[in-house]
Amino acid sequence: MTGRRRADTDRSQQLVRDQLDAQAVLAPRFARGAFGERQIATALMALTRPDGAGRQRWFLMIDRAWPGTRSANVDMILIGPPGVFIVDAKEWTSQPQIHAGVLCAGLDNRQAEIAKVKAMIRPAQHALARRLQIVADIVHPVLAFAGHSVHRNHQGVMLLGVKELRPTLAGELPSRLSTADVTAVHEVLAQVYPAYEPCNLPADRVAVQAAAQVAGGLFEPQDILDAEVAAATARPMERWMTFLHASQLAIVRRTYTGPARISGPAGTGKTVVGLWRAVEAAKNTTGPVLLTSLVRMVPRVQARLLHQMRPDLAHRIDCVHVHGWAARFLAERGIEVAYDAAAAENEFSHAWLAMRGSPLAALDPRPVYWRQEIDVVIKGRGIAERGQYRASARPGRQLRLTEGQRDLVWDLYERYQQRLVHRGIADAADLLMRALAEARREPPQPGYGAVIVDEVQDLSLTALRLVSAVAPPGANGLLLIGDCRQKIYPGGYRLSDAGLSITGGRSEVLTVNYRNAPAILDAALDVIAEQRLEDIDGTMVTGRPADLAVTHGAGRVVRVSEETESQLENQAVAAVRELAAGGGYGEVAVLCYRGAQARRYAALLRREGIPVVELDAYTGDPTDRVKVGTWHKAKGLEFAHVLLPGPSSAITDAAKGYQSDDESATLARHALHVAMSRARLTLWLGETSRAPAKPGALA
Template sequence: MAAGGSAGEQGRRARAQALELARRSREAYALASRYEAAAEAERQVAASLMGLTAVGWKLLVDRRWPGTRSANVDMLLIGPAGVFVIDVKRWRNAPAVKDGHLLAGTEPRDGEIAKLLAMTRTAEEKVASLGMSPVALRPLMVFAGHRLDTTLGHVRLLGHPDAVHALLAEPKRLTPQMVRAVTGVLEDAFPVYETADLGERPVEPAPAAEAGTLFDTEEVEKAALASALHAPIENWMTFLHPDQVAVTRRDWSGPARVSGPAGTGKTVVGLHRAAHLAARGHGRVLYVTFANNLPRVQAQLFRRMAGAFADRVEFTSLHAWANTFLTQRGITPRLNGDRADDAFYRAWIQIGRDSPLTDIDPSPVYWRDEIHHVIKGRGLTSLEEYRTIARPGRRTALQAAHREAAWLLYEEYEMLRAGRGVSDFNDVLTAALEEVRQRPADPPYASVIVDEVQDLTLVGVKLLHALAGDEPNGLLLIGDGQQAVYPGGFRLAEAGIGIKGRATVLRTNYRNADEILAAAMDLVSDDPFDDLDGPSPNGRRTVETVYNDGRVVRAQAPTGTEHDKQLVEAVRNVPDLAGAAVLCPSRRDLEACARLFRNAGVPVLSLEHYDGRPVEAVKLGTYRRAKGLEFKYVFLPRHDAALPVAEPGNAAAGERAELARRQLFVGMTRARDLLWLGSVVTQR
């Protein structure tokens, strides 16, 4: 159970906390009376919030607003839930939000909101030097004498009697050390205006009954208990490198791209960027990735990070979005991947296996990928187009006879597929692209963020570009070609996307320990890769690391049985099963691992059902399903068994080997503290 043992113990602690808050507030109320300029209502608000200093908060009162001549900030409150820039109001008429406007009775007061947002932006700039994300700063308007709890854009509006317990119920973002560091920066940046701060002072115990005049002790007790039962939020959700903070807040004049090697925080930046855009409330934000399991995890993390405006961002996989979009338009694609695959293999038997294609590669898988990732993935409609098209990511040269044979195979597949009345995944994206071009999304998306963009096809990227267009801050592409786990590729120019002057490369790895990253980079350092704008000469990249406390364990066993015994024992020995994952190259390997752990009594959870919340079970998934995720302990059983043996002179086999190494590389770089590499080494 989180933070404090049994529910009874949690309740006792929460009540003790509530009583201490009440005592501290009573003392603070008396202290606030020394402010000659402070009205009774302001003193009440200050006293209530001052009570939070009993449980780790810091309160700065009446501070100068830097950059202005005489303006002041009523209060800055720093605590476990983040930083709150507070404007205290004492209106005779009740505050209300109507049609996106703030009213005092019937009088519009939008200017008050604009001023508070400007103050908050100043605070954001000051703490950016610490790497603090803007999502951890919140403008707060507190109304003395009124009951209220609502939002207007990024601003939270609270009645004075509701403020303390609402703040205590917020998710935890800052450790005590962070609170002290942030407070120090803000004290320097926002100097004292005319009077002293409400500092922390020792107080004499007071009867609890006397404290009820400032806030309801029972309500505070309930809020404190609810807050204690929330698991602490990961530090990366609040603090970023200052360079990453700059990316999340940057205004781009058109489509932009964030790239960088594994572990450099690209997804973290993407999530904070989504929070930044959502907080500004300019319209709907779509966050898209290729894998269908990743949006659940990202949405869960985002809800914990973004709080009140989490519902302004839609998380989805590309194919799920396209399918839903078409259905809403009255178009129902008859998507059936299994029947479509069967149509392909029948086409291969009839057209492919006795064709010149077998001179390049006798495996039908290579040619299935050629159809899905090159011909249909690029939206080609004629043999003439295919004859001359470049094939990024597929370096095997095709002569005219091979292209003609591949096109005939494609046509046979299409005829058989259509005859069965089924669609494949490419058909769904192509139909969605045509529909968006004819009738744009209504309402439109203000921003589209694409994570793991290197795994999309060209048609998929064109679809997302059609949704966002070239509007400022409209399209953000996040990804790394070295982590592409599917064959094929494309160039951004082919999608009509220009990012000149709007590209950022992250170069510091925050996830992997040095030893883990070095092992992973050794695997792919000699392999060139395509990265949307052109090929790289090799996989060697300059990456800085900041994390050293981790290791690689290479477990070799003479038999499969012994290998599996070592795997189970190693998983059982991890201190935190919730942070462990076992990753495999294929679904068949995954099913074998699932049986192994179930028979050993080790709880398992498939990545297909994982949503990012801590679960005391080892996570099981393929390398591809682990994209975008990270775990403390990663186990890769028989990790080298799936790597193809090199075949000199066979370009197609070389492609397969490079792809397999990239997939294994992705699996290895999911590990933070421990990377376990299992092998079966037969003795001769």
């Protein structure tokens, strides 16, 4: 890790310490004052760290639903080599004692707690016997006591104080389950005892220093830090993607007096903050909440994550990509728009045929560049007249156009638009323009309680105007989330173009990376390190931020070079199997620059007997299948291990000798940066000898 990126040690340590407090969000029962549960969970979390070989030998599930009951929950379920421990956490004022065969707290009879915890284990016993043929005595009921020292067995129930938990469960009991058995049991019990999270975000925060004091010096501070980090990162990636750091709680609950913005580099938790703010808005407003983005898949996955986080509120949060929202909105108004992307592309090809001998082709013979000019500048900025286009700014478009060249572009636009009208069809930009006109005429009813936009840097100006038009006025109405370093689509805008001004206390910049190992973060930032970028507020930022801190150090970048594509594919298959051995196929993703390459790798893995889910079909549900898709479709997602076969193709494809190459290269580097920064623990970069093993900034 370079000096540029090394955070102040004390600051980084304090940020990691705060993660214990974030369990108030992950296990919301803690937020209601059950501080003893926090102590007990911390003790058990320390067991969940991977062993020296990177294997997960212990799993801890917190706050799970009790099957067969309407609202009761199981505090904790610990699974490890000695067996399964169903833990009921207790914070009694009086010392637990046994009098005349009865469990008591002081003079109070608490024998009913014995029957209760015994009942809790029965669903586990039945499920394991039925599904895995595991005997019932592998499951142990445990009453765990915060603030007391106790170590005994009473009527088949283990009574343990918080100090005795780890030594007893991990040291005194014989191993009965293999690592594979532990994983299988965890998968079964995660279904039998589903997540139970029906509570609010915490109203108060409890400092980690206080936790250590109340615990009476039970653990060294580093034990607490390690336990918390291990517990957070050991969860399946879909659960990790909802992890809110304690330092971000204030942002989640903050009241903004007008439109607000959250920015920051990849991995700093912007999307997680947005998810939790959506939950807060659903709690505190009467109208629905709109959570939207440009790409189709991000809202789909976010909808599933919200259901895991708050099943009682998820139905009030409308997760839909901006084009899907526009189409639905127009349909609800009875406005027919025949959106047909394939047909529109065909009509543009015909329009370009009449122009391909023009000076535009000398600037760039690729029709895609001129199609983008129409989509993101003319239609994307809502330009209606030739003279307006002549004078218009073209943010994000690095190829300069003279007035005469702009006239030629306008001629192309008119030819294209005439063909669309003749066919009676619309393209994606038309869809947004018509939705904007209708929303301005009459906003949606009932109105939204809040509108949250993720990956806002990828929107066109028309799309930004649309979401602004449907957002409620006043406090907390509109939140924009994004990072100009991750802009992967052409075009651009400034907030002022949409009449938005976000300054002072309504703009947050996140500067701590919780996702990537330092080596991975360094490699991802190297790709864009030399760039200076204009942000949507008009300020200039560097590709490598100077004040970015990291919170953990485990991880690696693997570089592979082979002579042929076939050899590289064999290496990729071997790497997938190796990485999956530690945590399952569901922790691995193969991301490709082109869709054809992604389809080829998906077919390759299937032929090798490796389960695959393509990102087009991925819903955000935990699955033990390798995720395969393009860099663009991985936007907004993250994985423990990421393989990028042929990453230099993005850079080399941009170097065609055209005047627009600089712009193409910028977008390609951004896309590569996005793909690389999806990885948390392992980033695998594979090249063939037909391309340099370390292209440009990948070196």
